[in-house]
Amino acid sequence: MAVAALSAANAAAAHAVVPFDDPLAIEIDAVGKTYASSDGAVTALGSVSLDVRRGEFISLLGPSGCGKTTLLRMVAGLEDTTTGHIHLHGRGLDGLGFVFQRDVLLNWRTILQNVLLPIEFRGGRPKQYRDRALALLATFGLAGFENKRPWELSGGMRQRAAICRALIDDPELLLMDEPFGALDALTRDELNVELQTLWHRSRKTTLFVTHSIPEAVFLSDRVVVISDKPGRIVEVLDIDFPRPRGLDIREEPAFGHYSRHLRDVLERHGAFRKR
Amino acid sequence: MRAFRLPTELWTLAALLALWEAVVVVFRVPEILVPSVRVVFDEIASNPDFYLVQSMHTLSNTLAAFVLSVVFGVGMAIAIVSSRFLEKTLYTVLVALNNVPKVALAPLFVIWLGTGNASKIAMGVMISIFAIVIDAVLGLRSLTPDMIDLGRSMRGSGLKMLLKLRLPNALPSIIAGMKVAMSLSLVGAIVGEFVAAQNGLGFVILSAQGMFRTDRVFAAILLLAAIGTTLYYLMEVLERALIPWHESQRHGTARAPAAVVPKA
Structure with a gap:
């Protein structure tokens, strides 16, 4: 059964990746963000570099205020970069959909x-x-x-x-800023499964900001861990689960292994120091 | 005032008129000071065509002033929120003008525009337009950062941003301003008629006063009250038609955004 799922996933991937030979969707090159404040300049994001491949699901994981949302907003053109630059392949800024933390329905x-x-x-x-x-x-x-x-x-x-x-x-590009952060745990699980199913079918390049370790592991091909003040990438972890994934993978030993590793990384970089 | 419970509201009005009648009869108030309800209604009934013509005159000036205020008021508000320069210039001038007692300007309008309808309409616009501008500016500025981000992420033009987000979002405020502007337009029309006119309910009041025809004065006031109330309820109907989605229209308790009432 796992084999069948795997081959279905490969077939879908092969189908989706055809249009161009361009393997990259987003190039983030030494991007930093500094805000002016009353205490002088505050560096929200150090120097972040990341190549996002076409059809990839990447989670940006980190503690609150680490600059992961800032990074996402800079990719979306909602904020300027202070240093470095971001290059979107394909349709550029016209080819992105943004999901905010609040639904902002009119x-x-x-x-x-x-x-x-x-x-x-x-x-x-x-x-x-x-x-x-x-x-x-x-x-x-x-x-x-x-x-x-x-x-x-x-x-x-x-x-x-x-x-x-x-x-x-x-x-071409789906950017999601903690879209399920305000939902109750059960609804969040449901939406994780639905998003995962949808992504599996469409293979849209997705950048997903979250501070939930299980959510990141469940959804992603790669989890990018961003540290606090100034934000910088401290770990990029490949998640190697076949798709489509069911919530039951959360009981698998590998899932626990990934989660523990990510928690260790966050802890090492001071994410839980307030406890 | 919320729902259209006409029976209750009609009863209230009837009770008020009954109280008026009772006070006049019981305390034998001289007719020259306060005529009884019966006398006032008789006066209107004895000359219905005259009162209809005068009411229509005042009403048409009021509505003309109201429509002009809405069109120019919303237009100015859009200009003010779209341009830093206009915000510093036009808005500053408007705020300063709002602090001039506008009734004091009425004689000027007669000098400039004559004693016809134009000076009454101009007076109505002068008094009511601030309600629209101030409330519309407030509403147009109240777009949340989330909505601005949404608009920017969809990469629409400034015009789309205005038509699809800013204006609909401002509609509850604009309507609150319109409600106030409607009453103020009527005030403006009457003030204009007080200063110089040959017709209209304001003129009726002024000329009747000269002849100590208190019954006529009250007849005109009663008709003004009826016109004002009707216009207000029409605004409520309009409100329900335009913003059925707003919180104030969904539940009985929540209110529409409070209007900023400028000085008349």
Whole structure:
């Protein structure tokens, strides 16, 4: 069964990687971020370099305030880099979908209209994307909710709709900033599985910011650990589980091994010093 | 004032009129000071065409002033939030002007625009436009950082940002301002008619006062109250139609954003 899953995963990967020979999606080259503050300059991010391959799922793991969100926002063009530069391959900034920690659904729009918002922003015709939006919503179990307003949905459903919104224009790159941080543990598990399934089918290059070790291990091909003040990459760990993955992999010894290793790395770099 | 429970509200009004009647009758108030409700209604009924024409006159000036205030007020607010320069210049001038008692400007408008409708409409705009500008600026500025990030991540033009995010997000504030502006437009029209006019309910009040026809004064005031109340309820209907998604329209308890009431 594991073999079957593996070969299915390889087939999907082979299918998705075809369009260009370009193996890279994002090049992050010696990127740093310094903020001016009343106590002088504060370095949020030291010098971070990372190559993200096409179709790769990477988690940025680190303690709160370590600059991982800043890094993600710089990749999305929402913040400038102080030093270094970031190169996005393919469609560049036009080819990315961003999922925020809060869903940021607009109350004056129905769920369907919310999902279609990026199309309107990019000057496209929402009608042409209606079917795709409905299909996306159905994938995330939101069929029948398209005409509801955001406030009529639970937190988990709202975040699912926000993910649909990020995916509506078929981005090359999915950037997620602690998207499940505000959800309860069970909903979070559900969404982890759904995201994993979706990713397995579409193989979108994904950068996923989290401070949850199990979430990072469960979802990622690689986990990038970022240390605190100033943020810098202290470890890049390959996660070698076949896909699609079920929540049961969390009981496997390898899962525990990965988790323990990541916790050790975080601890070594002072993530838990406050305890 | 929230829901359309007309029966309760009608009863309240009826009770108020009954109290007025009772006070006048019981304390034998001279008609020249306060006429009884019956006398006032008789006065209106004896000359319905006259009162209808005068009411329509005031109403049309009020609505013209209101519409101009909304169009120019929202336009100015958009300009103010879009440009640092206009914020420092136009907005500063507006805030300064708002602190001038605008009723004092009414004679000027008569000099500039004559005694016709234009001076009444201008007075209405002058008094009501600040409510729109101030509330609209407040609303347009209240886009959350999250929403700004969302807009930027979707890489739309500034126009998309305005039309798809800023304006709809500001709509509850703008409507709160519109509610205030509606009443102030009526005030402006009446002030204009007080200063110089040949028709309108303000003119009726002023000319009746000269003849000590207190019944006519009260008739005009009663009609003004009716017009004002009707316009207010129309605004509530508009509010429900435009922002059914807002918290204030979803539950009975929450309120729409409070309007900043500028000085008349």
